[in-house]
Amino acid sequence: MNRTRARSREVKRVLVWVILFVMPVRSSLARHATRSASAGQLSENAQVRAALAWFAPNLNWINEQQARLTEIPAPAFQEGERAAAVKTLLSAAGLNVEVDATGNVIGELRGTNEKEIVVLSAHLDTVFPEGTDVKVRHEGNRMLAPGISDNGTGLAALAAIARALHEAQIKPQRTILFVADVGEEGEGNLRGMRALVDAYRSRLKAVVVLDGAGTDHVTTIALASRRLEVIISGPGGHSWSDFGLPNPINALVRGSVRFINTKVPASPRTTFNLGQIEGGTSINSIPYEARLKVDVRSESESELTRLESALRECMAAGVRDEMESSRDRSRGKLEWKVQLLGSRPGGELAAESPLLGALRAADVIVENESRIERSSTDANIPLSLGIDAISIGAGGNGGGAHSLHEWYDPAGREMGLKRALLTLLGIAEVAPEKTR
Numbered sequence: 482m483n484r485t486r487a488r489s490r491e492v493k494r495v496l497v498w499v500i501l502f503v504m505p506v507r508s509s510l511a512r513h514a515t516r517s518a519s520a521g522q523l524s525e526n527a528q529v530r531a532a533l534a535w536f537a538p539n540l541n542w543i544n545e546q547q548a549r550l551t552e553i554p555a556p557a558f559q560e561g562e563r564a565a566a567v568k569t570l571l572s573a574a575g576l577n578v579e580v581d582a583t584g585n586v587i588g589e590l591r592g593t594n595e596k597e598i599v600v601l602s603a604h605l606d607t608v609f610p611e612g613t614d615v616k617v618r619h620e621g622n623r624m625l626a627p628g629i630s631d632n633g634t635g636l637a638a639l640a641a642i643a644r645a646l647h648e649a650q651i652k653p654q655r656t657i658l659f660v661a662d663v664g665e666e667g668e669g670n671l672r673g674m675r676a677l678v679d680a681y682r683s684r685l686k687a688v689v690v691l692d693g694a695g696t697d698h699v700t701t702i703a704l705a706s707r708r709l710e711v712i713i714s715g716p717g718g719h720s721w722s723d724f725g726l727p728n729p730i731n732a733l734v735r736g737s738v739r740f741i742n743t744k745v746p747a748s749p750r751t752t753f754n755l756g757q758i759e760g761g762t763s764i765n766s767i768p769y770e771a772r773l774k775v776d777v778r779s780e781s782e783s784e785l786t787r788l789e790s791a792l793r794e795c796m797a798a799g800v801r802d803e804m805e806s807s808r809d810r811s812r813g814k815l816e817w818k819v820q821l822l823g824s825r826p827g828g829e830l831a832a833e834s835p836l837l838g839a840l841r842a843a844d845v846i847v848e849n850e851s852r853i854e855r856s857s858t859d860a861n862i863p864l865s866l867g868i869d870a871i872s873i874g875a876g877g878n879g880g881g882a883h884s885l886h887e888w889y890d891p892a893g894r895e896m897g898l899k900r901a902l903l904t905l906l907g908i909a910e911v912a913p914e915k916t917r
């Protein structure tokens with residue numbers, strides 16, 4: 482074999498390697514290019530461009546709506562007045578608006594294909610109780626008030642995006658529902674989103690949730706949680722003369738000590754918290770009741786079920802231990818139960834879902850980068866049922882959520898609005914003019 486031959490064989494080998502290595506890269510580049518091309522097409526559509534251009538000259542109007550809505554109190558189960566104000570805003574954006582039996586405001590923008598629905602939602606409720614001062618103060622560019630960001634930002638964006646689509650006369654392919662929903666926070670237990678998904682489930686293709694400020698994240702993983710309350714009751718009596726009767730607080734403490742020794746895995750991350758404990762009437766009385774509230778969270782639904790069973794077993798054992806050590810069982814035994822205060826199911830959006838593709842494409846257009854986040858939001862409900870859903874911020878910056886010092890700074894809001902609008906249209910799609 483001469484030298485030249487050997488050399489050419491080596492060159493060939495190198496070529497084969499190059500082809501083998503580059504091929505998968507090229508095909509993934511091609512796929513990426515197609516995605517960007519479709520995103521590109523969306524932003525090249527004249528009507529979409531008109532909708533995107535609506536935001537800049539109307540930023541003051543959007544700020545004003547945000548402040549006005551924030552100043553209407555909306556504690557859990559008292560969202561009605563704020564709902565009525567959002568209804569007026571969505572009606573002014575040309576939508577058919579209804580309030581459902583749960584209290585959700587639903588504005589419809591009918592698509593050419595009514596069999597498929599995409600939801601854009603923002604929750605109405607706040608964590609602040611009745612009587613909280615929600616007057617908005619201004620400090621430089623900042624707006625300050627409880628609930629200004631969570632979810633004044635989402636509600637203002639909901640109205641602004643509906644308005645932008647209306648002004649640009651956009652007709653989507655899939656029907657879009659603009660929804661201001663009730664009961665997202667705490668005790669609300671996602672009741673608004675549950676009712677909505679229940680009503681539209683068979684036609685629901687995707688849900689985009691607007692919650693708070695920012696453009697840095699996209700929540701695609703729904704953290705599952707359960708809130709449980711343990712209640713133990715007994716005969717009660719005098720601390721001295723009735724000593725020896727079974728004591729519900731003793732039983733609760735015995736059960737709690739067992740429970741907090743339960744092992745939880747680091748992965749899937751699982752947590753528990755004994756958050757509230759109450760019971761008894763005075764220092765010198767054997768209590769007739771003791772209560773404990775426990776919050777459990779996990780990346781895995783089965784870990785939650787395991788922890789809930791552990792709590793029940795530990796409390797049963799605590800009550801048994803207390804009964805066995807009591808000297809006087811003649812006046813009755815301890816009764817106990819564990820009740821479910823709330824449950825948020827978990828779920829996860831597939832990495833290759835069209836909805837995440839639409840968000841990534843929107844990010845390319847507005848030159849943003851989003852990190853994947855796991856959280857407990859309205860998106861939990863659709864995600865737990867296998868319906869594509871994400872939760873994103875609606876632009877600008879905010880802080881101090883769930884505190885009286887909550888603030889919002891609208892600088893950069895326009896990019897967040899464009900990102901949300903492009904994601905929505907990326908999944909709902911714009912009907913070509915001739916098919917209308």
Ligand SMILES: [Zn+2]
Nearest residue numbers: 631632692693
């Ligand atoms: Zn929120």
